[in-house]
Amino acid sequence: MADATGKYKLLALDLDGTLLNDRSEISETNIEWVRRAVEAGVTVCVSTGRGFPSALPIAEQLGLYTPMITVNGGEIWTKPHEIHRRTLLDWEKIARLREIALRYNVWYWAYSTGGIHNKEQWVDDVPTLDWLKFGFYSEDVPVLQDILREINDWEGLEISNSSPYNIEINAMGVSKATALMELCKMLGCEMSEVVSIGDSLNDIAAIRASGLGIAMGNAQEEVKFAANVVTASNTEDGVAEAIRQYVLRT
Known part of the structure; x- marks a missing residue:
């Protein structure tokens, strides 16, 4: 198990089933705690299976002008609209x-x-x-x-x-984990300084590879088993709880 008491520099957030509630909305509480993480100097990164066009409005709603991981790591963006790497499927x-x-x-x-x-x-x-x-x-x-x-x-x-x-x-080889490893090279940090939060199997490699892997309360059981800790569900502001308790430790 990773040590949850270190200083984390990169927070990778899955969207559906994680940051978003069951109506595909971001709660005000989640928005507030993402903002607090950014203000504390944490780079917050959208990390999703969605394509860039449907992930971008969520990043914009959060006020993020940071790297993005889309289509499960098939695309890595230095910042919105600026592609860093794209891996194609034949x-x-x-x-x-x-x-x-x-x-x-x-x-x-x-x-x-x-x-x-x-x-x-x-x-x-x-x-x-x-x-x-x-x-x-x-x-x-x-x-x-x-x-x-x-x-x-x-x-x-x-x-x-x-x-x-x-x-x-x-x-083959495309995952949110490998994308995060590339982002760490770009940002000059280590995977031990990354927190990943998710709910599904496309999150599990990142959860295992990160310094702190957090599963949502609504996550699939295999994801919970792989995680260091389990937070509240996506309908109970689980992302906010994770940021407060483990990232900012307030």
Whole structure:
């Protein structure tokens, strides 16, 4: 277990299920404590499975002009609109993953550098786009497990989820953890000085790699097991509680 009494310089915040409540809103309490962390000199970084266009308004609402991690680490931004590194997923894999989604009749989506594409709005010419992530969604968990078993044998995939009802796929080696390691090089800090807060499997590598890994009260059980501590849920201002208790220790 990491020591939770050190000085932390970088706070990586997941969005959905973590900073955001179940209505996809940020509570005033969470906003206030993020602001206090920034004022104390902590670099607060959005770290999300979302694409940049949907993550940016949240960073702006928080007044953050800091590095961002989007699409599970597929994109690392030095600051909003300034890309540092982008790691693509081969278009051939995107096409194969879509074929599986069609065969199992589940909803699917994918991010390219041009935006988000899904079952209702797919693209005709997959090879022409630069792809970042693919996802399956189904509330039929056994079906998701069947898909997972099928794609687990593929080479070149990094597999996670952002809820118990989806599977998310990036290029091998892409994760919020590897993105945070890159940010540490950029910012001149160590992973031991990082706090990561999240709720799903796409957060688990970062939670394990950080100096302090915090799971939300609503997190998946595997995430809680991997974390150093568990805070309150996303509907109970768990991020604010974590900042107050562990980052600023007030």
